[in-house]
Amino acid sequence: MATGSEAQTSFFGGGEAVPDADLVEAARRGDERAFDVLFQRHYPRVAGLALRLQGNAEDAEDIAQTAFVKAHANLSRVRDGQALLAWLYRTVVNDVRDRAKARRRKPLVLLSTVMNRRDGSESAPSQEPGDHELDPARIVASSERDRALERAIGQLPLEFREPVVMHHLEQMDVADIAKVLGVPAGTVKSRLSRGRARLREAMAEWL
Known part of the structure; x- marks a missing residue:
């Protein structure tokens, strides 16, 4: 695992190549740049999930940002740095659930497509448009x-x-x-x- 100046250099020279576990460990030691790389790497997917579950863009952005704030404050609770994305997803899910309960309504999901399968299989077919x-x-x-x-x-x-x-x-x-x-x-x-x-x-x- 990269440490010290080597880790810092790798973050700026090609953060995408650094495993989450290494970045989380560096962030735990106080390297804010390491957490910035994690944010840039995972924010699009976390925000996308929040939007698809919550439906409101403004709320979804708040949920996604809150997830990262909580992650930053609880890095010691992320047992495996490689599981950070799952931890963030779980935080988003819990936040959406809490908001739904508080508002006594189900959040609208704005989706343009989702597979509606009849056979109960777990994979979605890929089809080229005719x-x-x-x-x-x-x-x-x-x-x-x-x-x-x-x-x-x-x-x-x-x-x-x-x-x-x-x-x-x-x-x-x-x-x-x-x-x-x-x-x-x-x-x-x-x-x-x-x-x-x-x-x-x-x-x-x-x-």
Whole structure:
């Protein structure tokens, strides 16, 4: 692990190459530049998750920034520096839950797409658009369907919305989602299945 001046030089010379564990250790020793690298590296994904769960851009930014403030203040509690992103995700999830309870409403999720699968599998198919998908009528219908899907996801109970967003939008696998949510992998799979079932029901006219 790089230490002292070597670590500081590596942060500025190519921070992306420095493992999170090394950066966290340096930040624990008071190197603010190390934490800056961690912030720049992970903020886009943390903010993206916050937006997809919360739905409001201003609130999402506040949630993401708060997660990093908490991380900075609790670096000693991050047992494994390599698990920092999971720790940040978990902080975001908890904040969104707390805000939802406080406001007595479910936060709206603004998403343009999410896989609505029938087979219950855990992977999303990749498809290239065909010429028929460029037809104006199909584009309009697709846009309307996306808006309906956004509303349907926003109405999902938070316990189902969390794994649906993490798996289909953040491309996280079941094991990683389980770590973030603090539940068994089987529970994640069950919630994914139930969440997709509710989406299929809500989107019946579009299927």
